[in-house]
Amino acid sequence: MMKAKKFLALALAVLFALSILAGCGGKKASQDPGQQTPGQQQTQTPASQKDPDRTLKIAAMQDSGTLYPLGVTGGFLSVLYAFYEPLYDTKTDGTREWILATGLERISDLQYTLKIREGVTFSNGNPLTAEDVMFTMEMCAADPQFFLNVKVVDFEKTSVVDDYTIDLWYTEYNASQEPGLASMFIMDKESFDELDLSRNPIGTGPYTVTEYVTNSHVKAVAREDYWRGAPKIKNLEFKVINEEAQIINALETGDVDMATISITEADYVDSLGYDVLISNSGYNYVTLFSMLPGNPMESKEARWAVSHAIDRQAIVDVLFDGVSSVTDYPTSHSLADFEERFLNLHETYSTGYDPARAEELAEQAGLKGKKLRIITNGASGHITIAEMIQANLLDIGVDSEIVNYDQATYFGILMDASNYEIAIFTPSAPSMLAVDIMAMYITFIPLGWSGPERDKYGELSMGAISTYDPVERNNKLFEALKLWVEEDPWYGLCEIVSARAVAPDLKGYEFMIAGITYYHNMEFAA
Template sequence: MKKLTKVLALALAFTLLLAGCGGSATQSTSANEGQTAETQESELKDTVIFAQGADVTSLDPHIGKETPAVTVHGQIFDTLLATDKDMNIIPGLAESWEILSDTSYKFNIRKGVKFHDGSELTAEDVKFSLDRAMASSYVSYIVNFIDNVEVVDNYTVIVNTKEPYAPTLMNLTHPSAAIVPKAIVEKDPEALKTHPIGTGPYKFVEWKPGEYAKLEANPDYFRGAPKTKYVIMKVIPEAAQRTIALETGEVDIAYDLSANDLSKVAENSDLKLLEGTSLSAWFLQFNTKHKPFDNKLVRQAIRYAIDSQTIVDTLLYGAGEVAGSIIPPVAFGYQEVDTIKYNKEKAKELLAQAGYPNGFDATLYVNDNQQRIEICQVIQSQLKEVGINVEVKVLEFATFIDSTNKGEHDMGYYGWVTSTADADYTYYPIYHSSQHGAPGNRSFIANADIDKYIEEGRVTTDPAARLQSYKALEQILTEESPVAPLYYSEVNVGTSKKVQGFEVQPAGYHSYLNVTVSK
């Protein structure tokens, strides 16, 4: 973890300093794009199948922002900029860029890139896409630092920001900043939900909700044709069943294996276990619109009552780390100042101070993932010890998202990926008062001081000043406790040994461009 932590920190620091420069900085394309496979085609399968625990929420990249959606539509669409496996920024649909000032960025778009319908990508598509993302109630937080997008000519755009914004370039790598075809979406604004058309390495074929999605290789992809003709995503909610599917050859790749299956996969001579540092944190959000969660003493009490180390040790088998913040240690801006540690007696004391010496009843919402359910059951048991009676409500993933967006929960169990490796990507949607509901603030907290420090961290390009703002922010978050950080997870993926070219990406957005499966 330390090695990647250093890599990400250095990469982000460089990005931040670069974003703060006045002059220009031009980036060139990689020399290794479009390499051909050495293995003869006859020795390879024409399909790679991967399994994940939840289904796509939407194939429209400006709606479906959750990881299970991005794993699919991220193969269909591209962004202006991209990242490599170490989270370094690399060219995407923009072959180069210049920083004109601390609020203005010029992007030179690749010529000859085609959407899957054969139409050519132009600057108009880029402007339309970023404007559309800014207008989306689901993903606007990713791009709402943008003031406007100017079309200079067919292959040049200038992105102007409202204020200096340190993570500008990193945010433009996010899959929800995807570039979509203007002509198609203007004709039918709903088109991408069921039949997405992008410029990516794979074209959409079919999606059967709750079961699978199928994609076909784009032979005209600008980085070179994918090495495997078809990619199929299968929905297998239970982690144990994903392991079985991997062992039996039903799937070639399985995401997010159960912690107690990791050693079994690692020891299987036909399989490989890939592990890596994650940008994910897991936590509870307390609905501050519901009593008694409007009382910060109650929220603090629950945090004291939860023994996260037991969760890590018994349910994750040590494959995690107790969290004091929802910013992972590998991300820029991590500032753990939290002083709340497991203390059952302190929890009881705070409940009594809040007027609930005998506890109360509450709901805890979670989606239908077996490990997550088991974690919530442990939390249920721990809270019972301080008098809080918790009903664990298990919902299908899309229903869970919709219900908690609407604020139907008392508490909700969530995971969040700091996809850009920059704290603003998480702080802003989870805590800012303008981001209630779908963007991420499902605690519905509205606190002027929280907003103040988040906004300070957004507009300064000085890394040291940003860290000071985030330290002050974390101190307030400890006091207000709208969220209970639980643990940081690790990325794990199981694959057949017949799989080649698959790389673990810290944000979990794994590419299939160069993946092959031997027969």
């Protein structure tokens, strides 16, 4: 259970960066995150000066205090992609990009041949081999946060065949395992020293660290011996900027070339001459419901009442200025295995906002006269949603109070469903798969759901994630979703959209499906 809790803490940390950037205000037309949009050239800021030795400056958030791959979480993970690389990644169109691996051949549901790229070296000159990949997998397996990257790898059977081949075995098939392997930064076995790596990463990436000042910046220089060719931009600097106002100030002064920004600031940042890219993040806001016996939300009629009471479109309009959309099933429409048939499987989604029906159900469930506790992690987006739900509930005669916690405390509160009736939450998974989210979270967060319906749901959801064939897997997920929306353990609210500001003369960037980007192809236009 401790591993599960640590993993959830990691997921919460990643999503905290998203939640603090949501708000109300301006917008710019939504675009594919991998596409660049011509924008007005900046002539008034340092970022526009044409300099062959110009440093690429990127705003980073939530410094973890280390550059050790198994110690970095949250928004700071993006920094590590300058120094480390995974085996492969997934583009926004769903296609796979092979990086340190060149193939993953399926022998059976449980056996695979993993081929490692030849001719790659770490920044210390050591060659990349299968031993390094095996070592990284073993390190992940022993870590309470990153063990899910290799959660079904059978280490008793898995072995190194030669310098560039691994005979990979699973204990059981799990659809999230391949994406999990893509979440590992491969480390050099021979030189491994956790303390040294905390300041001086040794990876296969295109840059090496020249200076790291905690909570200030990370400076890096390009590797001339990088296996894909020397990066076109020689110098790179990540500036740690956690406050939204400070990010905007850095963009105003041209002190950064790339930054994640709030939707509220999209129009203003666009007016500064930056390209503003808006895209779905693959995450959504939901309301978790306590289902403990004796809790006011114990009955599904009570949960339906609250779901019908929530004006989801109003949340979209206020929080994202209409740029986003309501979520018509429990998780994000942007996940890799999403299908249209998953939508509107219950009247809480197909009808949605219906105060009259909500009041009727609230009366039936005995919610009137009770005060519901709505908890948040203290992020502005969570608080705004909680306040809007509070007003919606008051409209149907149900009182509530909002309790805001800090992020670390919030996680502990979530793990005890007696602490709340409603919790604002953002489910996520590194796999970007709905089947992973729908099977994982109900196991990790003890909402108090029990009985034959819970047992049946567990059978369906775990059966889905352990099915290799994607068609059959989604058929099983579809059946699980029908049971889920009937019981309503959590209710999907709206998609989370992200906004990024990019200097108009910066080219060669491409955002992957999970929102990260690689730095080796970036260059400033002449």
